[in-house]
Amino acid sequence: MFPARLWLVLLAVGCGRIGFEPVAESSLIESPRSVSASGAVSCAVLADGALLCWGDAVHGSLAPTIGDRYMFPTQIGGDLDWAEVSTGAQHTCARKVDGSLWCWGTNTDGQLGDGTTTTRTVPVQVGVATDWTAIFAARRTTCGLRGEGVLWCWGAGGAVGDGTLMPRFEPVPIAAGQTFRTISGRDDHACALDSNDRLWCWGDNGNGEVGDGTLVPARAPLLIGVATWRVVSAGFQRTCGVTAAGALSCWGNGFSPAPQDVAAGVAWTGVSTGGGAICATRDTALWCWGENDYGQLGTGDNFRVATPTEIEPTARFGLVASSQQHTCAVRDRVLVCTGLGARGQLGDGLERWTLSPRTAIPGAWSGLAVSDGAACATATDQTLWCWGANAFGQLGHGITTPEPAPVRVGGVGAWAHVSVKSSGTLGIRTDGTLWQWGAHIGVSSTTPVQLGTETTWSRTDGGSDHACGVQLDRSAWCWGGNISGQLGDGSTVASTTPRRIGTATYDAIAAGYRGTCAIRTDGTLWCWGENSTGQVGDGTTTLRTAPVLVSGSGTWAHVSVGSFHTCGRRTDGSLWCWGANELNQLGDGTFVPRLTPRQIGTDTDWDTVMAAGEHSCATKIDGTLWCWGLNNDGKLGDGTRTSRALPGQLGAGMSWEQVEADSETTCARATAGPIYCFGSNAYGLSGDGSAWSTRFQPVVR
Incomplete structure (x- = not known):
């Protein structure tokens, strides 16, 4: 809830827009020296030299680490002599006024520059030099200027710019003989302006972000054209800059592979290139355009903006x-x-995630499906509604804008069933026809498109890049990606149309990450596909391209396939799980992976079960809801972020009908009708519009 120190009142929530009363002036951050934002992290150096960061702390990019996020700016140490900060999302570097350089966070590629690959949760000094004058932290690399403008870089091989593919764990000089005045980097490419204002770029170039007119990676800095420049900003797969004449140019993803004018003839003074969003200044006026799914342009809505506004x-x-x-x-x-604030990166003090079932998505719901930040639900009046992530059109209402509250799926007809896969959705209408929308192998649509002409479909389930279903004659079918044999037809060849799985008959089928399980009409359980952690349950880790009988006796009534583990309920009401268990997702109290089904406790009153990414949930016949496994996002719903090795009850006092989950969020449907979602809320699955802000809000201390 809102801490007492924050004089902040939530006035209205709706359509992704949040309004606030004014914040006490003593809480505001005024005239910072430096500001940086990347991934889900933000940092600033204050006027008094204090260094503050907020947002995602999972990768140690915030120090010291407490929990997995900060919704308030948190001071890094007690020093008041910081001059500049740059965050690369998974690591951060900052320069002090004495010219020393310090870095912390993820260090798998040596991007901290301390000669190791050890992740650091507190700042460590980069060498002993005290003449650093500028820095940037990119995704896996870091660069800085020393002395009179000598460029030094370190980190991932191929992106450092020293002409090799070797990783560098300590700073190495780049572009010998050249001196530079400013540098910028993001993802795995970088640019710099030399002392003569010429532009040099290097690194990955798959989208033309280097700007040399090709798509060939540049392993050392290349001189780009003959123009002179005021400023350059390297973003995700694209770069923008302002020429000495004041023209704004961009190149890379969405533009040509060489600088092209975006707005010539106007006196631009600065530019900042993010992911799909770009903001530029004309003196003190701010103009933005591009992707705006989460309100990151500050326009008051979340619609894409085509031209500078x-x-x-x-x-x-x-x-x-x-x-x-x-x-x-x-x-x-x-x-x-x-923009998006679900991991605290806006620094406005709002708890935009939910640790327990507290906010209802009202309605009389009859079915629910969740995957990769998107959720869909059928209502008792046979209408279909979706909300959350929508980059591929998986919400089915004709656009690709994410929605913080349920929107009705387009098209006519009554719906009986829905399932959601990683980038798409499938629905069965009451006439037995099968429809899909979003991104699927062979088809991409933002509104429902019929798959085949059959009118006999009864159930479907979506996995990562494949889906499966059962028809009224109990035949089982799968289609989509098949790299791990998840279609069960004995091959690894993908299919855009449903393929029947043998001649056996089935009562239920479940699709997960490159794996599938199904219960035959005789009660036996069969699984196939990815098996690297034993999730098939046949006692091996051998990939299976056709159904194999799951080990053990007994008959099965329910099954769910997660990322790398599987859970099921037998007809006697007992609960069993198998596969990966490094984060307690099996719920047996250990971290031991299981190659065959292992009973979870001794209770025999379980009803349904959901195996997600690194956690699992299940309901009992008395309507209680239980979850276990990783809880860094609060997806276990018990009001904490403490992981559980054994099933723990949540939502006491309520009766639950169904539970669905993805890797970050859990949604459950109450017997009385409402749906509750809890966890990261990164894509607005809580349904209350709190995941993002579409207007600039003050950062508060």
Whole structure:
């Protein structure tokens, strides 16, 4: 809930827009020296030299680490002599006024520059030099300028810029003989302006982000054209810059592989390139355009903007830092942020995630499905509604904008069943026809498209890149990706149309990450596909391209396939799980993986079960709901982020009918009708519109 120190009142929630009363001036951050945003992390150096960061702490990019996120800016140490900060999402580096350089966070590629690959949760000094003048932290690399502009870089091989593919665990000089005045990097490419204002770029170039007119990676800095430049900003798969003449140019993803004018003839002064969002300044005016799924442009909505559009024309903007899904800026001397805030990256103090079932998605719901940030539900009036992530059109209402509350799926007809896969959705209408939308192998649509002409479908289930279903004659069918044999036809060849799984008859089928399980009409359980952690349950880790009988006796009534583990209920009401268990997702009190089904406890009153990514949930016949496994996002719903090795009850006092989950969020349907979602809320699955803000809001201490 809202801490007492925050004088902040939530006025309205709806359509992804959140309004607030003014924040006490003592809580505001005014005139920061430096601002940086990347991934789900934001950082700033204050006017007094304090260094603050907020947002995602999973990778140690915030130090010290407490929990997995900060919704308030948190001071890094007690020093007041910081000058500049740059965050690469998984690691962060900052420069002090004495010229020393310090880094912390993930270090798998040596990006911290301390000569090791050891992750650091507190700042460590990079070498002993005290003449650093500029820095940037990219995804897996870091670069800085020393002395009179000598460029040094370190980190992942191929992106460092030293002409090799070797990783560098300590700074190495780049572009000998050249001196530079400014540098910028994001993802695995970087750019710099030399002392003569010429542009140099290097690194990955699959989208033309280097700007040399090709798609060939540049392992050392390349001189780009003959123009001179004021500023350059490297973003995700694209780069933008302002020429000495004041023209704004971009290249890479969405543009040509060489600089092209976006808005010539206008006196631009600065630019910040994030993911699909770009913001630029004309003196103190801010103009933004591009992707806006989570309100990261600050326009007051979450619709894509095709051309530069002025943001809050009466405001005066200064520093701007654009990330993939949020933007921070200094507005009228005050630090503000807008966009996705589910991991605390907006720094506005709002708890945008939910640790327990507390906010109902009202309605009379009869069915529920969840996968990869998207949810769909059938209502008792046979209408179909979806919400959450929508990059592939999986919500089915004709656009690709994410929705923070349920929207009705387009098209006519009554719906009987729905399932959601990683990037698409499948639905069965009451006439038995099968429909799909979103991204599927062979078809991509933002509205329902019929698959085949059959009118005999009864159930479907979506996995990662494949789906399966059962028809009224109890025949089982699968289609989609098949790299691990998950279609069960004895091959690894993908199919755009359903293929029948042998001649046996089935009562139920479940699809997961490149794996499938099904219960035959005789009660036996058969699984196939990916088996690297024993999730098939046949006592081996051998990939299976055709159904194999799951080990053990007994007959089965329910099964669920997760990412790397499987759970099922037998007809005697006992609960069993098998496969990966490094995060207690099996619920047997150990971290031991199981190659065959292992009973979870001794209870025999279990009803349904859901195996997700690294956690599992189940309902009992008395309507109680239980979850276990990883709980870093609060997806176990018990009000904490403490993981559980054994099933723990949540939502006491309520009766639950169904539970569904993905790797970050759990949704459960109450017997009385409402749906409750809890966990990260990264894509708005809570249904209350709190996941993001579409207007700049003050960052508060």
